Every structure is written in C-alpha cells, then in structure tokens.
Amino acid sequence: MPFHVIICGAGLAGLGAAIALRRKAHKVTVLEAAQQLSEIGAGIQAPPNSCRVLESYGILDDLVRHVVRPESIQFRRYSSGKVIGKTPLRPTMTDKYGFPYLLIHRADYQECLFDHPHADKVEESGPRVFLSSGEVLKADVIVGADGIRSRTRACVLGGDDASPTASSNCAFRATVPRDVMLANPGTHHLINDVHANCWIGYQKHIMAYPIRGGQLYNLVMSHPGHASVGKWNEAGNMLEKKQHYRTFDPAILAVLENVDSSLKWELADLPALPTWVSSQSRVVLIGDAAHGMLPYLAQGAATATEDGASLAECLSRATEAEAIPKALAIFHNIRKPRCETIQALSRTNGDIWHLPDGPEQNQRDQFMTGMTGQTRSESGTSAQKPNRWSDNQLQPWPFGYDVIKEVRHSIPQRPTHFAEN
Template identity: 55%
Template structure:
C-alpha cells in the first residue's frame, strides 16, 4: 500500500525516515524550515545500532568515506587526564555485533542522508516552516499559509515541535531544561599537529571524555581525521532549540581552567565556539494523534541529553521502525493500528535511553569528594574486570553503561528492522 506522507523536519530523523519510507514505495515530502541544509560544524557519534540501519538503507559505504573509526571511549579524570574507564570500540564491536562505532561530521551526515533521500525520489522542500498540523486532514499548514494534505504526517521537527503541540494540545508538556548548556568547537588537524601533546590526541584515535564537577569535555577526531571535535557541557544558559548561538571563548576557557593541561592546550586552539541549551522531553502521553494519522519521531518525541551519545541513533532507529510498521498495513484502516504498535515498540526503548543518559550526566558531574572517590574506584575496578572479561569474550556488570554486560548488547546489538517487524506482527496477529 502506497501512502502520501509528509514529514515535518529535515534533520537527521526526518531525512532518515524519508529514506526508509521511500524504500517501501511511499510518496514522501520533507518540509524543512531552513533556507538551506547546513548543519553547524560539529561531530556526531554513530553507534552499531545505528550503522546497522544505515547498511539497511544502502548508504553505509558512502558514510564510510567520511568517518573516523575510534578504538575506544576513554573516561578520564578531569584534572590529570588519568584514564578511569575504557570501552573498547574498534574492532571489538564489529566482531561482536557485526557493525562498527563511527565518528562523523554532522554536516556530512545530513548531506549524505538528504542526497540519498532525493535520489530515491523524496521531495525536500526548503524554506517551508510548519505553522500547525490538523490531524483531521491530515494536513500541514505552512507559515506562508499554504496547506499540504497527505495520508500521514510525521513530526520530525525537534524539541520545539509544532506537530507535537498540534496533536497533544493541552497535554503537550514543556521541554525540561537541564542546568547545562554545551559549547561546541572544531579544530583543524593542522592546528592540532603543531603541539606534540595535542598531536597525540589527533593521531591516537579515541573518544576522550574528561569528567569533572558539573561538567565534562568529550573530544574526538572527525572529518576523516582532518578535524578535532570538542563538546563541553557546563552549567550555563543558552536559547532552547537554537544550535548555533555564538559562545564566548574566554568564558569557555575559564570554565575549564582546572582541567588537564593537555585538554586546556586543545581549548587554546579553538578560534570560535558555539553553544546550545541541553534539554529533554519528559515522557509523552502518546506519540500518535487520536485518529492515528499523525505520528512523532526523533527529538519531537524523545529529546534526550547527550550523555550516552544515542540521541541521533534513536532518531535513525525511529525512521526504520516507522517504515517497517507501515509495511505491515494492508489498507488505510490498519494504519492507526500499526502506528500504535510502532509507538509501543519504540517508546520504552527511547525512554530508557533518556533515563540512562540523564544518569550518566549525574555520575560524570559529581563534585570532588567521597562520592567521586567511590565512583572513580568503581570505574577502576570495572576497567580491570572488563579487560579480563573481554579476554574471555564476555562482559560483566559495569558502572560504565557502555561496557555493561547486559546493557551493551541491548544498546548496540539491537536490530531495529527485525525487532519492529516481530513486535508489530505479534500485536496485529488477529488483524493480519
């Protein structure tokens, strides 16, 4: 069954969904408010549960032209750089789960998704901000007054979603501000190589995370090794939903003046910095309109703080799960039922990710003191046990959730297509 589907939002979630839905034969139009697709300069992590989906889409090989393959995520003591914990990524995750953990520039990621969506026949309309959504149509009213009608509206329009506001009405909760905002900066390879200590970070391909009181620094190479990405959460204010607000370089460096001298050298190389507000959505009462013709995905449904590096991955999973769910509908009457099943399979997973991400931030940002000493001790013990366990090809319980023996397979080993089809078929077995 071919549907006419309108997607509000041309970010990673909307474009990923466009690809998945076009591959199932649907007519897809993406509405993007920006006049051009231009992701701000920053890196993003693509974990195995996401690279699995990209391979399903058929763009894995194109993605590989622009990525860095990190060997590990290293959790470091903020003041000294001492490694407290480590999660091995490459080649271990490919060996265990069949798919790698990758690092990429956001602009490359969005461009590849957009180009492939258009190649498949999706229409991407820029400068088309959504004003409101009418579930009865279902239809979308643009800011210029134009109205577009389809069989299904997909709200992929971010944490300040107009789609969510339209379908939830008085039930629509406000985003929950965290006390933090984050600086983002990208440094050229040339600048990093001018100092032996910063050059070592550029060429020793790892994600390094310095954790300290009320903040941390996550840093890693991107752009096929031609740039170094730095993300710096800290207590502060910024505009919710705005990703490219200029930050103050001196203020940024002041926030991290007690950190490891090596990472401070990196910050001295930053020429400009952006900042954005960290926030999340509370659990929504539902992702689906009452008539089952409007559905939310991505940050519109489950925006999360970035302390597990899974926000974009959940958005990519959403698009694949949505396409697989709709593929099991034989007629329009079945669409609300398969979309309800989509919500039921996705909502618990995404809300668990939100909770664990929030918990990671709480643990990472402890002030120096007894709780911090206990945390560091547990991490050190976990690191030793992990090294032994990996030698025996197994993982035990670990306070580092990326390395936890039960959580890591649930996180990285998830097969969105298979899990969704199995779940939806089971839910709809009386109807099929």
C-alpha cells in the same frame, strides 16, 4: 499499500524516515525550515544500532568515506588527563554486534539540501500541514520530526504541548583543524591517537574526538549555565569557556587555546509524553520531537535513526488506509518504552560523570578502572559499573538492538488489513 507521508523536519530523524519510507514505495514530502545545510552541531556518534539501520538503507558505505573509526572511548580524570576508564570499540563492536562504532560530522550525515518551506501549523483533520507561505498540504500520515521544540507535538497532545526540561548545563561546541592540532607538541597525540576522549569533572565534562577522516578535532564542552533551548547557533563566550575549564588537563587546555569561536546550546530533554500518536492516529512524532534526550549516552541520533526504520516497517504492513492506526499503535508500543528508558539512563549517566571531588568520585574512578566490558560474567550493581559503555549487562541492549527484527516479532499473526511481510 503506498501512502503519502509528509515529514516535518529534515534533521537526522526526518531524513532517515524519508529514506526508509521511500524504500517501501511510499510517496514522501519533507518540509524543513532551514534554507541551507549548515555545519551546526558538528560531530556525532553513530553506534552499531544506528549503523545496522544505515546498512539496511544501503547508505552505510557512502557515510564510511567521511567517518573516523575510533579505537576506543577513554574516560579521563579532568585535572590530570589520566585514563580512568576505557571501552574498546574497534574492532570490538563489529566483532560483537556485526557493525562498527563511528564518529561522523553532522553535515556529512545529513546530505540534504534545505530549500523547502517550513511547516507553520499541523492539523489532524485530513491530516493537513499549513505552510508559512499559505499553502496547505494533505497526506495520509504526518510525521513530526521537527526537533525538541516541535510544533507538531501540540497537535498530537491535543493542543497542549510538553515543554523541554532544561538541565542545569549547557555546552559549547567547536572544532579545531588537524594542522593546528599537529603544530602543538601538547595536542598532536589527540588527533593522531584515534580515540574518543571524555574528561569528566564536577558539573562539567569535555567530550572530544576526530571527525571528517581526522581533518577536524570535535569538542563538546558541557558546563553549568543556560542558553536557549533548541537553538544550536548562539555564540559562545570565550572568556566564560576559559573560566569553566581552567582546572582541566593541560593537554585539553592547549586544544581550547586554539578555539577562536564556539556555539552554545542548552542541554535539555523531554518528559515522558502521554502519547506519540494523535487521537485520530494520523500524526506521529519521532526523534527529538518525541523523546529529546540529554547527550550523555550518545544515543539521540541513534534512536532517531531507529524511529524512522521502525515507522517504515510498521506502515509497510498496512494494506489500506484503515490499517494506519494499527500500524502507528505498533510503532508506538515498540519505540516509546525503549526510548524513554534510554532517556532515563542518559540523565543518570550525566550524574555519574559530574560527581564532585571526594570519596564518591574516587570510588567511581576505581570502579571505572576495573571495568573491561569483555565478558558478561563481570558482576556488580549499576553503581559499580559507572562506565555504561563497558557495562557487560547493559551494552548489548543498545548496541545489539535490531529495530527491523523487533517490528517483525511484534506484528500480530492475522490482523485485518495488515500484512506480515
């Protein structure tokens, strides 16, 4: 049965959910605060689990025109640039999981105009959304996809809210044009050799890779510090940047010399929420509003994409409005445990990357160097597998996941007012 669904937020989670729900014939209204599309956020990674969803929407081929297909992700010693760990991505990911690992500009991913009024308040009775313009919109279901500082979350949690937990780090984000990278003999190899590179050091790292078909070099520079949680557009201090990374590899320092401006944002995640679904089962959270996570596994956008597909699949089984609570309960039971596990893994991965110089860091580097990720037979504890991308036991769980198949396996056999599809 088609429902009217209001989605608060036109980020990756909201837009993905809108596409999925419209494909299931639901009426969808998307509300967004931003007035126009911006390039804030720059590059993101799209691993196989998100590409699988995008293919099901019929939009992967369109996105591929804008992406870079990296050959590998390389972990480097911060001071020398020596490669201490490497995970093959192309064609390995497609060969193993059926879908590629891509690097994409966030603005290219969104492909949406931001010219709608934003949700000022959400009320469950109805349910209704109160706009800042004074207009009130009603729907069968309201989806809170409004980010880590979600206003919808307070409705779901009964008036209370769960504030984001700031980490001890914030990050600068910047891009460098291809021609600038090519003009410097010390940096041209970074734009020509198609790899994602991550220089890891004590309390800080730099993740860098080409985007937009290699026309830009994307930089994410994590370091101790603070900014405003949930904001992406605070100007970064260039003197502070130089001070934080002064001991890093000369090659990446040469790249940083060409960064005239950057954006700074706080790295934060959410605690495990008691629920993602409101008491009357008409308001539901997805994406960062439900499970905002640290970026150290590059699964934030991927899990948000999975959320939208899962929600649409669950709602498509409801044959009348009375079945919406059942649909949302199944969605909640499928998504919450997976996303909270990824949240936890992301936190611990940051600890692994940011070890101080010394014996523990040296041991990490040795273990990383010995990991190939090519066979499931490689043994060792999680501590002995510090490159999570090459952890042969862990890797299939995020990358090989099929969220649509998961919903189909989770549907009860003969539920009342519920279709098996």
